[in-house]
Amino acid sequence: MALIRTANIPDPDGFYQELIDSQRSMSEEDAALMNARLVLVLANHVGDRATLSEAIALAAGEASAQK
Numbered sequence: 024m025a026l027i028r029t030a031n032i033p034d035p036d037g038f039y040q041e042l043i044d045s046q047r048s049m050s051e052e053d054a055a056l057m058n059a060r061l062v063l064v065l066a067n068h069v070g071d072r073a074t075l076s077e078a079i080a081l082a083a084g085e086a087s088a089q090k
Contacts, residue, residue, distance in 0.1 A: 024071040026078055 032038050046054040066075050 024069075024074045026074050026081065028081075 046057060049057065069075060069078075
């Protein structure tokens with residue numbers, strides 16, 4: 024399974040708003056823990072180790088590029 028790199032979420036702005044709203048009353052630490060749990064839930068759903076490795080590399084590269 025290859026990592027989909029193009030927009031693939033119906034109503035991406037609505038999804039982003041839902042994510043932000045779900046953390047609005049949380050501390051920064053609690054929001055970080057929720058994000059970690061969300062990553063693990065979605066990684067389990069994807070299930071394909073090669074796709075997950077590709078996603079980790081992509082996210083790590085983008086994170087280091089923003090510094």
